[in-house]
Each structure stands twice: as structure tokens, then as C-alpha cells.
Amino acid sequence: MARGARGAQGPRGPRRSRSRARLRGAPVVALLLCAVAGCGSSDGSGDSGGADGKGPEKTRITVGTMPVADTAPLEMAQRKGFFKAEGLTVRTTTLSGGAESVSRLRAGALDISFGNYVSYFLAHANKAIDVRIVSDAFQSAPRTHAVLVPKDSPVKSLKDLQDKKIGVNTKRNISALLVKKAGKAEGATFDDDKNFAEVDMPNMETALKSGSVDAVQAVEPFVSAIERSGAGRVVADLGKPPTAGFPIAGYAATASFAEDNPKTVAAFQRAMARAQRQAANRSAVVDTLPEYTKITADQAAQLNLGGYPAALDPARLGRVVTLMREFGYLKRDLDVEPLLVRAGP
Numbered sequence: 001m002a003r004g005a006r007g008a009q010g011p012r013g014p015r016r017s018r019s020r021a022r023l024r025g026a027p028v029v030a031l032l033l034c035a036v037a038g039c040g041s042s043d044g045s046g047d048s049g050g051a052d053g054k055g056p057e058k059t060r061i062t063v064g065t066m067p068v069a070d071t072a073p074l075e076m077a078q079r080k081g082f083f084k085a086e087g088l089t090v091r092t093t094t095l096s097g098g099a100e101s102v103s104r105l106r107a108g109a110l111d112i113s114f115g116n117y118v119s120y121f122l123a124h125a126n127k128a129i130d131v132r133i134v135s136d137a138f139q140s141a142p143r144t145h146a147v148l149v150p151k152d153s154p155v156k157s158l159k160d161l162q163d164k165k166i167g168v169n170t171k172r173n174i175s176a177l178l179v180k181k182a183g184k185a186e187g188a189t190f191d192d193d194k195n196f197a198e199v200d201m202p203n204m205e206t207a208l209k210s211g212s213v214d215a216v217q218a219v220e221p222f223v224s225a226i227e228r229s230g231a232g233r234v235v236a237d238l239g240k241p242p243t244a245g246f247p248i249a250g251y252a253a254t255a256s257f258a259e260d261n262p263k264t265v266a267a268f269q270r271a272m273a274r275a276q277r278q279a280a281n282r283s284a285v286v287d288t289l290p291e292y293t294k295i296t297a298d299q300a301a302q303l304n305l306g307g308y309p310a311a312l313d314p315a316r317l318g319r320v321v322t323l324m325r326e327f328g329y330l331k332r333d334l335d336v337e338p339l340l341v342r343a344g345p
Contacts, residue, residue: 055087056087056264060089063093063112064110068220068293069289070249073279076278076279076288083267088267088268095114098119100170101113102120105131112134112257113253115251119170121324121330133317133340134265134341135269139245139306140239140306141245142237145175145243147179147238148218148234149161150232155214161190161214162189166216167204167212167217172192176196176217177327179217181243181323197212199212204218205222246323247317273311289303314336321334
């Protein structure tokens with residue numbers, strides 16, 4: 001006879017069976033109680049905040065980025081544990097430009113994304129996306145944004161490029177707008193469709209060598225890389241007047257994500273503000289760049305770096321709207337203030 005059968009007939013058999021049943025049922029009861037109470041994971045690695053309601057609503061987020069100097073603080077926040085300290089697990093995905101940032105935010109493939117302000121404001125004005133800017137990222141400085149031509153090109157100025165092709169990472173974004181403004185100061189005019197061709201930043205050097213474009217509008221570290229290789233030379237520094245200190249890019253989310261996840265956004269903002277402040281120390285940026293770009297430490301030390309604002313300033317970002325209006329990117333004025341999500345406590 002089986003042991004289970006003998007135990008059932010013994011004087012203590014029924015009591016043991018009831019005890020085992022209670023033990024088997026205990027995990028189920030615990031799970032039910034936990035579900036009702038809203039228990040979180042003990043390590044904070046789940047998709048929702050802790051049981052105390054103080055953590056981020058969404059602890060795992062996907063953030064769009066690009067391998068440029070502008071995003072150094074994002075990499076710093078990731079590698080130095082600033083996001084982790086705020087209860088966030090951040091997964092990054094590399095994008096080609098502002099247009100892709102907008103489309104992937106709209107599709108829900110990204111929670112937050114790096115992108116240029118021109119693309120974000122244009123998409124918002126055209127009702128392609130209800131955008132919210134959650135963090136500043138970068139502003140220009142001398143030689144952070146430049147137009148380069150092949151080293152042996154006869155081109156001497158932007159005026160000489162008026163009837164030629166200029167490679168930009170995305171049409172109708174910050175790259176084209178900076179070229180237009182700088183060109184206007186030299187008496188040159190550029191048409192978005194006729195004068196600009198889309199070329200990914202990493203492929204700009206190849207495009208110059210092949211002759212598929214006459215010039216490229218590159219950013220660091222690509223400006224320095226093209227010069228260093230001998231493939232091109234700077235013909236216009238877009239980090240100087242009339243576009244000196246220009247607001248280039250920030251981090252954005254959809255309005256619905258920002259409204260549904262205010263604690264998540266605030267946590268992201270705190271981590272980024274901490275990293276942006278540290279980026280004021282040039283050595284911190286130089287040390288970070290080789291970790292996510294294809295440049296060496298020695299090359300990073302020679303790069304031209306811009307500014308990393310730690311707070312969103314509607315007056316400063318208004319410069320972008322003014323320039324967009326000047327060149328017809330916006331048909332009517334756009335109030336930046338309602339689009340900014342101010343940093344949480």
C-alpha cells in the first residue's frame with residue numbers, strides 16, 4: 001500500500017492533509033493579497049513604481065539617442081548610475097535624426113527621445129505629435145556645427161554653395177535652418193528640396209569623398225573626424241554669429257506620456273539635470289565620448305564642445321521659433337511655454 005494511503009487511514013492523517021492543503025494554498029493567498037495591495041518588486045526593477053507610491057510610475061523606459069557630443073550627459077547619467085538612483089532602468093536606442101525621433105515617439109516605440117528643437121516644434125505645429133520637452137540637451141558653440149566641403153573644392157563660402165547639394169542628417173530640421181540663417185548673412189538663399197540631401201552623420205565623410213554631395217552640415221565628433229582624415233575642410237562655422245549659442249536639441253515625450261507618468265518624467269529630469277551640470281566640466285564629457293562613439297580618447301580631447309543647459313528656458317528656446325518663422329517653417333507663432341515640463345522636486 002502506498003505511503004499516502006496508510007497516512008490517510010492513521011489517526012493523524014486527515015490533520016496532515018489539511019495542513020498540506022493550507023501550505024499549498026498559502027502562496028495563492030499571498031499572491032492575491034499582494035495583488036490587492038499593489039506590491040512592487042523588491043529590487044525596484046519592475047515596470048511600475050513601489051508600493052509606497054513614491055517611485056516612478058514606469059521604472060523601465062526606452063530613450064532615443066544619437067552618437068554625437070550633444071548626448072554625452074545622457075551617457076553619463078546611464079554609466080554613473082544617475083538613472084538608477086532615481087529608480088529608473090533606461091534602455092537606449094540609436095536614431096538617425098529628428099524625424100525618426102518624432103515618428104517613434106508617436107508610435108509609442110520610445111518613451112522619451114533626444115531630438116532637435118526644430119523637428120519637435122514643427123511636428124507639434126503640424127499636429128503630427130503633441131510634444132512635451134522634458135529636458136534641455138545642447139546649445140551650439142564655435143565649430144560644434146559646421147559646413148564642410150571636400151579639401152580640394154573650389155568653394156570658399158556659403159554663397160558658392162547656393163546652387164549645390166548640401167548633405168544634412170534630416171531635411172527641414174536644425175541643420176538646414178542653421179545653414180539658411182548663416183547663408184542669408186552672406187547673401188545666399190537655399191531651398192529645402194533643391195539644396196539639401198539627407199545623409200546620416202556617420203556617412204557624411206563617405207558622401208564627401210564620393211561626390212554625392214558638394215558639402216555636408218556636420219556636428220561633433222564628425223566635424224573633427226572629417227578634418228582629421230583630410231576628407232574635408234570647414235567653409236562655414238555655424239557656431240558663430242548669427243547662430244552663436246543657438247539652442248540645438250532637447251529630450252521630448254508625448255503629452256500623454258508626460259501626463260500619465262509625471263513621477264517617471266521628474267525622475268528622468270533630476271538624473272539629466274545632474275548629468276548636464278557635470279557636463280560643464282569638459283573632462284567629464286571628454287572621458288565619456290569614447291564610450292559611445294567611434295573616437296579615441298586622444299581624439300575626444302581635441303573636440304569642440306558646446307553648452308549643456310541644466311534647465312529649460314522658454315525665452316532661450318523662443319529663438320528657435322523666431323528663426324523658424326523667419327524662414328517659413330512655421331506659418332504662425334508658437335508659444336513654447338506650454339510645451340515645457342518643468343523639473344519636478
